[in-house]
Amino acid sequence: MTEPDESRLVWEGRLLGVTVERWGDAEREIVEHPGAVAIVSVDTEGCVAFVRQLREATRRVLLELPAGTREAGEPPLETAQRELREECGLSGGEWRELAAFWTAPGFCRETMHVFLAEGVERGEASPDPDEQLEVVRVPAADLDAHLAEIEDAKTLVGVLLYLRAAAAAG
């Protein structure tokens, strides 16, 4: 059984939607989301870029990997390269996918793709006027010391996978 018996959209906003599905005797409330990306970038000086910004849902300022929501039909790599350029002014480099996962599979259809971009070059950022963010550069060798400051899932996954790959490479 991998399709619901019944599905109805009960709320629709600009970014999100909510669907209620019936699966046999169970009813599930599901958040619709277009999917997102995040990037672990290492620039030509060996620094990883983070962004510090108010996250309204949390009521707090968080230190996160640069990230963004996919446009309809946009391949994840394209979103990632666009967001890294806009938020941090970083472009070029060698890209590969570190991980792809569900952020909250119990109730949400958001998928997250995390990329590693190595050797990116610094240029001019052009953040969305709706976003007020500060770019924070952390030397890759100091990432360990910043783990305790990280408070969101995608950033934890990205940094932990990067540290693991770096350790394996010696």
Next chain:
Amino acid sequence: MTEPDESRLVWEGRLLGVTVERWGDAEREIVEHPGAVAIVSVDTEGCVAFVRQLREATRRVLLELPAGTREAGEPPLETAQRELREECGLSGGEWRELAAFWTAPGFCRETMHVFLAEGVERGEASPDPDEQLEVVRVPAADLDAHLAEIEDAKTLVGVLLYLRAAAAAG
């Protein structure tokens, strides 16, 4: 500015709700969620428990850490011990928090607490009749080989932090 200018609940279900908030010129759609927990458990035979179950939102069967949603006012550790006993029949042991984080801070108020429970003892599981799940025991020494099968954020964070702590302990 850490409070919205305006906030209204636009949809409310049994588990989730949606609030639309105005922050200056920006409008944010925010999913309300009571919070959740997940557990990396190591039993007296050195195995880590996972659960394999259909996740309706993803339309797939996922291999995840045992996890659950907090009841109103329930401390995360209490939820975690209850869920591990109910889903996997595991109890006792030494517990500590591995991490606490936002699963999707761009649009959701869910917080996730991940615990490590070492030396838990095997007993009888009593899963929710609404849940059909298979318990999968993986020797802690083989966790590495299962990383590629993991497809959700909390399980990735939990397993990566456990592997990191194990590597540091030698």
